[in-house]
Amino acid sequence: MSTPVLSVRDLVVEIPTRRGVLRPVNQVSYDIHAGEILGVVGESGAGKSMTGNAVIGLLDRPARIVSGEVLLGGEPVHQLKGERLRKLRGRKMGMIFQDPLTSLNPLLTVGEQLTETITEHLDVGQSEARRRAIAALDEVGIPAASQRIGSYPHEFSGGMRQRVVIALALCAEPDLVIADEPTTALDVSVQAQIVALLKRLCREKGVAVMLVTHDMGVIAEAADRVAVMYAGRLAELGPVREVITNARHPYTAGLMASTPLASRGQKRLRQIPGAMPRLDNLPAGCAFHPRCDRAEAACRQDPPPSLSACDGRAACWFPLTDKTKATA
């Protein structure tokens, strides 16, 4: 297989606090290949954004990478700093966040922002940059792009703004795009438009996409593979259909079962008891054990081995198999 666009190896992010050192990202490993969308799901606080931010070099102090590697096209990038990191970020990596306004400068027209990004990262002149900026807006479905290029961000609706952000993330032709809850604030009709757009661009341009969302429907429709995070660790990683319909990790299974769709026709929804522990109060052993109906003594003592990038579906001592499900 070709070199993955992104390889994350045993990544650990720590935050020193007065109450001790927290690990919001703990031994996380995964690959994303060209043209592939990796979905990342998990409860609020599981470490999804922190993982994305670590990859892209945007961790807010005092959070920092303490071990592990981030390889972009095989090159380590987790130690880059300052100007080199900034260059790489625009050129090789694009970002899309939940709130489009965090990525846009309110004082510049969208055309100025696009041409600036293009001329900074690609070897083209002003007029070619402008042409590409219009093409980029056109590509993401902004009507009358050659006129709208002179508009300011506040002159667009929320859905249109998110399209502009996608154009901005893609205009320097990056290899990797990190999209953190890109549709969470949008209506279903606009969300469907944005998801279709991301899928098309990913396929046509061969971009690798890390799509963070807590919407399982979006994951099912867009992602090729999905990573499930729990308390900073990868609980499960596998092909999207497999993970959703045939979960191996008890947490994933519980998560899927608790969706209203999975409980159709039942009076009560299935529920996982309790809540995800806080990072400063993690239980010993497997962090899921207080909520897990399969937990045994081993689970309370040692955390299950973490998933490596190349093998293993679930980080669990007693994963579900087709057989255990049949008898359950």
Next chain:
Amino acid sequence: MSAIVKVSDLTRIFDVSKPWLNRVIERSPRALLTAVSEVSFEIEENSVYALVGESGSGKSTIGKIIVGLVPPSEGHVEVDGVDLATETDAEKIESIRSEIQMIFQDPYASLNPRWTVRDIIAEPVAVRGGKTDGLAERLLEQVGLSGADAGKYPHEFSGGQRQRICIARALAAGPRIIVCDEPTSALDVSVQSQVLNLMSDLREELGLTYLFISHDLTVVHHMADKIGVLYLGGLVEEAPRDRLFDDPKHPYTQMLFDAAPRMDAFGREVEPPKGEIPDAINPPPGCPYHPRCPIAVDRCRKERPELRRLGETRVACHLAE
């Protein structure tokens, strides 16, 4: 079965004009936004009536009118046969008001961070001079928390626990009707299921009636008995749950169903819907959905469709059948 809430021809217009001086200088006209437009529906006792629709369709405004947080510009809300706008008996109004409570989307913003959970929960009763001894503890147990939590502050709880506290507070006054405005939208799936189950249990135990506002169709399918679909402030379709999901009549309802991402639709490739919700200050003439409607005809651009009955469904579309 009888209707406990009856809403008729509810309209709410907001004045969103710029300040007077700006209007004069810029020669801009007054801007009036019709957030709710001639909406009528009934909620049966001990049932769940859901309002769905995209952002800005008027869901929250209707909820706020019903609990009395926002006055309607026109139309009436009747609870138990008492018209809250025309009733003159203050005591009667007061007792009806205490029978309707509201739960909001953001369980953090709606809890005062400096109050203990005990004070938060007991407040609706305390302001009416009611007895509050042991009330918070009892309600906390009822919503699945511990009575021992009463002395804690909101920040000591997770999102799902905070929403339980909001529910406990709503229950304090002994309501019969609860308006739930996106009660689980801010919660994770696994927490959402806990809260929805709690709401179902309480409905059964206490005989509650819910107006359930949500944009999540899978949640609405699970909770609702009857569903009203709003577009730009107007009710475009209403039907019992199964009827609506099996046979949506209005093109907007059909679009909502098609566009909603589905957990069982792996790699689905669908043509996404066109366009966005128009500006509510200058809504399109005729049928408000016509600029986005794939089957619009000439008549749709001129004539606004009335809500009409088709079997168990009420629908506002010229072509629906």
